Structures are given as C-alpha cells and as structure tokens.
Amino acid sequence: MCFWRLPKEEQVRYIRIKSVVIHAWHHLTHSVETWMDIFWFPMMQAFVFGGLALYFAKQGGESSAQVVVLGLLLWYGMEAGSYSIAVGALWEIWARNFSTLFVSPLTIGEFVVGHMIFGLFKQFTTVAILSLVAYMTFHFSIFSLGYSLPVHFVLLMVFGWAVGLIAFGLILRFGTKIQSMAWGLIYLIQPLIGVYYPVSILPPVIRNIANCLPATYVFSSAQNIIHTGMPRWDYLGIASVLDIVYFVFAYGFMKWAWEWARRAGTLARMEE
Amino acid sequence: MSNTVLEVTNLSKRYGPPAGGFVAVDNISFSMKEGEIVGLLGPNGAGKTTTIQMLLALTTPTIGTISYFGLDLHTHREEILTRINYVSAFSGMQSRVTVRENLEVFSGLYEVTDWKNKVRILAKTLGITQHLDNLYWHLSSGEKARVNLVKAFLNDPQLILMDEPTASLDPEIVSVVLDLVSDMRKRHNVAILYTSHNMGEVSRLCDRVIFLHHGTIIATDTPLGLSRRVGTAVLRLTFDGEQKPVFEYLKLRKHTYHSVSPHVVEIELDESVIPKVLFGLGKKQVWITDIEIDKPDLEDVFLAVAKGGAGALHTD
Numbered sequence: 120m121c122f123w124r125l126p127k128e129e130q131v132r133y134i135r136i137k138s139v140v141i142h143a144w145h146h147l148t149h150s151v152e153t154w155m156d157i158f159w160f161p162m163m164q165a166f167v168f169g170g171l172a173l174y175f176a177k178q179g180g181e182s183s184a185q186v187v188v189l190g191l192l193l194w195y196g197m198e199a200g201s202y203s204i205a206v207g208a209l210w211e212i213w214a215r216n217f218s219t220l221f222v223s224p225l226t227i228g229e230f231v232v233g234h235m236i237f238g239l240f241k242q243f244t245t246v247a248i249l250s251l252v253a254y255m256t257f258h259f260s261i262f263s264l265g266y267s268l269p270v271h272f273v274l275l276m277v278f279g280w281a282v283g284l285i286a287f288g289l290i291l292r293f294g295t296k297i298q299s300m301a302w303g304l305i306y307l308i309q310p311l312i313g314v315y316y317p318v319s320i321l322p323p324v325i326r327n328i329a330n331c332l333p334a335t336y337v338f339s340s341a342q343n344i345i346h347t348g349m350p351r352w353d354y355l356g357i358a359s360v361l362d363i364v365y366f367v368f369a370y371g372f373m374k375w376a377w378e379w380a381r382r383a384g385t386l387a388r389m390e391e
Numbered sequence: 392m393s394n395t396v397l398e399v400t401n402l403s404k405r406y407g408p409p410a411g412g413f414v415a416v417d418n419i420s421f422s423m424k425e426g427e428i429v430g431l432l433g434p435n436g437a438g439k440t441t442t443i444q445m446l447l448a449l450t451t452p453t454i455g456t457i458s459y460f461g462l463d464l465h466t467h468r469e470e471i472l473t474r475i476n477y478v479s480a481f482s483g484m485q486s487r488v489t490v491r492e493n494l495e496v497f498s499g500l501y502e503v504t505d506w507k508n509k510v511r512i513l514a515k516t517l518g519i520t521q522h523l524d525n526l527y528w529h530l531s532s533g534e535k536a537r538v539n540l541v542k543a544f545l546n547d548p549q550l551i552l553m554d555e556p557t558a559s560l561d562p563e564i565v566s567v568v569l570d571l572v573s574d575m576r577k578r579h580n581v582a583i584l585y586t587s588h589n590m591g592e593v594s595r596l597c598d599r600v601i602f603l604h605h606g607t608i609i610a611t612d613t614p615l616g617l618s619r620r621v622g623t624a625v626l627r628l629t630f631d632g633e634q635k636p637v638f639e640y641l642k643l644r645k646h647t648y649h650s651v652s653p654h655v656v657e658i659e660l661d662e663s664v665i666p667k668v669l670f671g672l673g674k675k676q677v678w679i680t681d682i683e684i685d686k687p688d689l690e691d692v693f694l695a696v697a698k699g700g701a702g703a704l705h706t707d
Contacts, residue, residue, distance in 0.1 A: 131469075131473075131502055134499055134502060135499065135500055137499060138496050138497075138498075138499030138500050139496075141495065141496055141499065142485065142488075142492075142496040145485075145488040145489075145492040145493075145495075145496070146485060146487055146488055149487045149488050149489075149526065150487045210485070210487070211485065214483055214484070214485045214486040214487065214527075214528075215481075215482060215483030216482075216483055216484050216485045216486075218449060218482060219477075219482045219483065219484060219542075220500070221449060222447040222448075222449060222472065222477045223472060223497060223500040223501055224468070224469040224470075224472040224473045224500060224501065224502075225500050226468075226469065378451070381448075381449065381450055381451045382450075382451045383406070384404070384406055384415075384441065384444065384450045386449050386450065387440075387444040387449040387450055390483075
C-alpha cells in the first residue's frame with residue numbers, strides 16, 4: 120500500500136519511527152564511542168579470531184578455521200540488534216533526553232521499532248566491513264553460506280532484538296544501576312550457543328539450555344554448511360519458531376517493565 | 392466563551408504498597424481554560440512534580456482522570472501530546488548531536504511541517520541562531536534552556552506545561568522568555584501551566600494560582616487574592632506635627648499600630664482601607680510627608696505555607 124493511502128494515524132506513526140531512525144543516525148555521526156563499538160572492536164576481534172583461524176588452518180583444521188571466522192561474522196550480526204535497542208535507550212537516558220522524547224507523542228513501540236530498523240543498518244554495515252576484512256586477510260567469503268545467508272542473519276537479528284528488549288526491560292525495571300546489562304546480557308548467552316564451536320562439545324546440562332535458544336540452531340546450521348555444504352533447514356525452522364516465542368516474550372516483558380516504571384514513577388526519574 | 396483545555400478530576404497518586412504507602416498527590420481537581428496562565432505552586436514535596444508527570448502521561452495516576460480538549464489522556468495519549476508541549480530547565484536533549492538535528496527530530500515527533508522555517512524564527516526570537524549547528528552539550532545551561540523553549544513552541548501547542556523554565560537564565564533572557572510567553576498567549580490563545588520558585592514571575596504572568604501542600608490543593612485564587620489571604624498590609628506614615636491626633640484617630644478606628652519614632656507610625660491594616668485611613672487623617676489636619684505600603688505578596692504566601700501549612704492562609 121502507498122504511504123499516502125495509509126490511514127492518517129499510520130502515516131504519523133511512520134513519521135515518528137522515521138524520526139527515531141534519523142535521531143539514531145545523527146547520534147552515530149557524532150559519537151566516536153558508537154563508531155568504536157560498531158567498527159573498531161569488531162575489527163580488532165576479526166584480526167584476533169582471524170589469526171586464530173589461520174593457526175587452526177595451518178594445523179590442518181581448515182574447517183575449524185572457517186567455523187571461527189563465520190561465527191565471528193554471524194555473532195556481530197546478532198549483537199548489532201541487541202546493542203541498538205538497549206544501548207540506544209541508554210544514550211537517551213545519559214543525555215537526559217529520555218523523558219523529553221516520551222512527553223512527545225512518541226510511543227515506546229515506535230521508539231523500539233526505530234532502533235530495530237537502525238540496528239539493521241548497523242548489522243549490515245558491521246558485517247559488510249568484517250566480511251571484507253575476513254575476505255582480504257583470511258580469504259574467507261561470507262557468501263560461502265550461499266542463498267541461506269540472509270535467513271541466518273535475519274534469525275540472529277531477531278534474537279538479538281529479543282535480547283536487547285529484555286536488557287531494556289531490565290533497565291526500565293531496575294534503573295541504570297544495572298546498565299551494564301545493555302551490552303553485557305548478550306555475552307552471557309555467547310558461550311551457550313556455539314558461536315565458535317559445535318554445541319555438542321558442551322556438557323549435557325548446558326547443552327540442554329543451549330537447545331532452548333534459537334541462535335544455537337542458527338550457528339549449528341551455519342557450521343553444517345562449512346562441513347557439508349548444506350544448511351540445516353530443520354534447525355532454521357526450529358530457530359524461527361523459537362525466535363517468535365522469544366521476541367513476543369521479550370516485547371511483552373519490556374512493555375510490562377515500561378508500565379511498571381510508569382506506575383512506580385521511576386520512568387520520570389530514570390535520568391536522575 | 393473560552394473552552395476548557397485541561398480537566399483534572401479527583402487525581403491521586405500513591406507510591407508503594409497501599410499500607411504505609413506515600414501519597415504524593417491526594418484527590419486534586421482543577422481545570423484550565425484556553426488562553427489561561429495558571430501557576431502551580433507549593434513548597435518542595437507538595438506534589439507539583441508528580442502532578443506534572445501525570446499530566447504528561449509519564450506517571451500513571453492511582454485514581455482520577457485527566458482530559459485535554461475533552462479527550463481522556465489515558466486513551467488518546469498521542470493525539471493529546473501532539474497538541475501540547477512541555478519545557479523544563481531540568482530536562483535535556485541528546486547532547487551528542489547538534490541543536491538543529493535535535494529540533495529536526497522533535498519536529499518529526501510533533502508532526503511539524505516547515506520545521507526549518509519555524510526553527511529559524513524561534514531561534515532568532517530566543518537568540519540562539521548562532522548555536523543551531525553547535526552540539527547541544529557545548530551550550531551553557533542558559534542556552535540549553537532557550538533551546539528547550541524553542542522545542543516547546545515548535546508545534547504551536549494549545550497548552551504548554553512549563554516547569555521552572557527560567558531557572559538558570561540570566562535576567563535579560565528571563566524577560567525575553569516572559570514576554571514571549573505573554574505574546575504566545577495573546578496571539579495564539581495558548582494556555583500555560585507554570586511552575587516556578589520565582590514568585591515575581593508567577594505574579595507577572597499568571598491569571599490564577601493553584602497552591603499545593605502535602606499533595607492537596609489548599610487554595611486557588613488570583614496572585615493578588617492569594618497574597619491577601621496571608622495577612623494584612625503595613626502602612627508606614629511619616630508626618631509633621633504631634634503624634635496625638637494620629638494615635639487618637641487610629642485608636643478610634645481600632646487599628647493596630649506602633650510608633651517607630653516621634654514622627655513615624657506603622658499601621659497593620661487591610662489593604663482596602665488604606666485610602667480611608669489616609670483621607671481620615673487628612674481630615675484631622677495631619678500633614679503626611681511620606682507614605683510606604685508593604686503589601687504581602689506571593690513570596691509571603693509561599694513562606695507562610697512552608698512554615699505553617701494550609702492554616703497559614705485565611706479563607707475568604
């Protein structure tokens with residue numbers, strides 16, 4: 120449907136979401152810290168893990184090396200989603216702009232959607248740069264994932280959004296004293312989901328927890344491509360269902376925390 | 392006939408569990424007409440901030456309703472917030488981006504068309520044109536307050552909530568802001584709910600004052616009416632000649648007075664009877680050489696309530 124044919128209310132909603140995206144873009148263009156988070160640290164990781172991969176390759180572990188480099192690229196695709204929502208909200212709180220935004224007609228849903236959209240841009244940019252580094256330095260092509268490449272990234276992105284929403288919800292509920300959750304929560308998950316190794320090497324108890332996380336299936340499917348040349352569509356199917364469950368739960372949790380903060384009066388004092 | 396732009400009915404906010412919880416706002420009701428400037432005053436902890444947070448939908452009331460333009464805030468939040476605005480000396484904008492970029496974003500959120508032109512005009516009025524391309528965090532607190540005011544006027548609001556908008560501004564800019572507020576009311580009939588600790592500003596701007604104390608409204612009146620409730624005026628007269636006729640006249644009229652010096656007397660009396668006293672003394676051939684009138688003002692009301700609570704105000 121054309122934009123101008125949308126009901127007035129939806130057009131306005133679109134304009135407000137667009138404003139959040141523009142706001143995030145303006146912030147990115149001025150914030151050295153954000154550039155460091157998006158590009159510098161991933162690049163450094165790319166060199167460290169790329170070096171490790173080269174070492175593996177020289178030891179005869181060609182496929183292990185590819186698993187490490189692919190894991191790194193996919194990981195940053197997922198992290199961008201989480202980072203965009205949770206750290207995006209924190210930047211507003213630190214600047215005392217959070218309540219100024221929400222005394223305007225902006226809704227929390229529009230704010231989150233705006234940051235999710237901007238997260239896509241960050242994901243694309245980060246992964247594109249890392250892929251270039253991986254290709255030029257370590258001769259690894261991300262396109263070795265074939266036509267299932269976008270599916271893997273989308274599934275990880277959605278899970279990243281869900282983690283970001285939970286981190287944001289926790290900040291709304293407990294305040295900025297737990298702000299490190301904004302960038303730290305996703306790293307609690309990293310060891311479980313087999314980013315750089317197959318989950319089969321994990322102890323059974325941890326493996327059971329890992330099996331409840333959609334990202335585990337996405338990384339396993341990607342690793343399967345390295346080993347067999349084919350994605351695991353059954354795994355991607357399970358990941359899709361789990362993604363929906365996690366996203367719905369995370370959004371519901373964030374909304375509950377938002378309403379809780381409004382009732383408790385802490386939303387207005389978030390910046391103090 | 393002017394329309395009601397804001398209607399607050401039986402609004403209460405209780406924080407914490409019901410047993411032993413803290414009541415910040417206790418069953419307040421008031422309304423505002425279009426074009427009206429209303430001061431919301433009270434000592435710290437009176438409930439002003441919580442009331443404003445509820446009026447902005449940042450905090451949910453425990454009970455009670457808030458409606459703007461006949462629409463319930465709970466069910467029509469976005470529609471209402473598009474038509475009102477808020478400014479406070481204590482809120483900020485994104486500090487890492489420029490003033491112009493911040494205002495571009497708020498223009499989008501408030502559905503402002505022709506935002507570039509509007510920003511240009513408002514920035515010129517408030518003297519921040521030269522700062523439009525500076526990062527917000529490079530501005531002084533006074534400059535930030537003026538940028539916040541530009542944001543508050545961007546959407547041609549029908550009602551603006553102003554929470555100490557002039558705190559941290561120098562007197563010259565305060566005067567510009569107060570003139571702008573008066574002008575906005577005159578030209579656009581905008582209603583303003585105004586809080587400030589500067590009673591002079593409140594007296595100058597507000598048609599009506601709502602005085603809060605411990606979460607309840609203890610008085611609603613004009614600034615003048617409110618100041619009359621706090622006590623009597625003091626008339627200080629300097630006169631030539633003897634004291635006797637002066638004191639005889641004041642005794643006869645049952646005025647409270649005391650002699651400051653042989654030719655100066657201070658009389659405590661209601662402001663409205665001052666002309667009568669001056670006329671009466673004139674008729675007694677008292678030659679008055681100097682007159683000073685010390686009238687109670689909002690500052691006295693504020694101090695009286697802070698010290699003595701609601702009982703400090705007389706009821707008419």
